[in-house]
Ligand SMILES: Nc1ncnc2c1ncn2[C@@H]1O[C@H](COP(=O)(O)OP(=O)(O)OP(=O)(O)O)[C@@H](O)[C@H]1O
């Protein structure tokens with residue numbers, strides 16, 4: 001399938017994202033002096049920006065690609081939650097399944113930056129048990145009404161084994177494309193999932209291998225073999241940061257793609273772009289290699305932008321045109 005055809009199909013896709021929702025807040029300022037109150041810099045705030053994180057960022061990525069997106073997750077009944085919902089709705093994301101509850105705060109990360117130097121980060125976050133989501137008829141109906149379901153697990157509590165197993169089984173029964181961005185620390189049993197997209201470190205953890213010693217090569221073939229042995233995904237795509245990504249099936253590395261990034265400014269959120277693009281492409285009928293190639297271009301574009309960023313089909317088209325299709 002030609003990449004252009006895949007891109008065109010994005011606008012008729014319906015995707016449900018289930019996952020941890022986060023709100024990223026940045027305070028940008030300048031430091032001229034040390035505080036008289038304590039030996040700390042005084043940041044004179046010049047502007048504030050906000051963006052969505054976790055599953056909310058996956059949803060924004062899909063919306064930017066042109067898909068119709070529904071998002072399910074847990075937020076607090078607070079100002080950060082309202083602003084997050086506003087931001088998502090502004091991008092066209094359906095937030096009816098983002099459940100607000102006063103018993104937990106919306107997960108919020110405030111970063112204080114002096115020029116471009118991060119001085120500190122302040123997190124607002126409750127215990128994982130405060131963010132659990134129960135399966136419900138609306139969620140099951142949303143799965144039926146979607147072409148694909150993405151589980152975005154940031155280990156904040158939404159993706160419990162019970163919820164995951166039930167939604168996965170329902171999605172499979174209805175023949176949906178299902179993908180998971182896993183957090184190994186959750187020890188989730190995800191047998192039967194269509195695609196997982198761990199990064200280099202998460203893949204080692206899923207394989208039960210230690211971090212290689214300094215200077216030692218990344219044991220890609222072994223990581224791949226062990227993940228299939230232990231977890232049995234249909235398709236495994238390991239994102240390798242500056243080294244691109246590896247496409248693995250049936251316990252073996254089928255192919256690796258080197259990064260398409262020409263410049264790198266900010267790698268945060270690239271993993272969200274990868275799972276969004278991969279899943280959309282697979283749901284549009286692309287092969288694993290075609291989907292990965294597209295996702296690799298999408299990631300190459302977002303890392304060249306400052307701040308957590310998204311990519312649209314126009315930018316993808318331009319990037320694809322600048323590097324000729326192989327095979
Ligand atoms: N430093 C980099 N240079 C070039 N490309 C990069 C770099 N970092 C990331 N990428 C691109 O982004 C993709 C995903 O990145 P990465 O493996 O860092 O995912 P991740 O750790 O899940 O990211 P995050 O959790 O921040 O969203 C890579 O497969 C690659 O295409």
Ligand SMILES: [Mg+2]
Nearest residue numbers: 181199271272
């Ligand atoms: Mg990631």
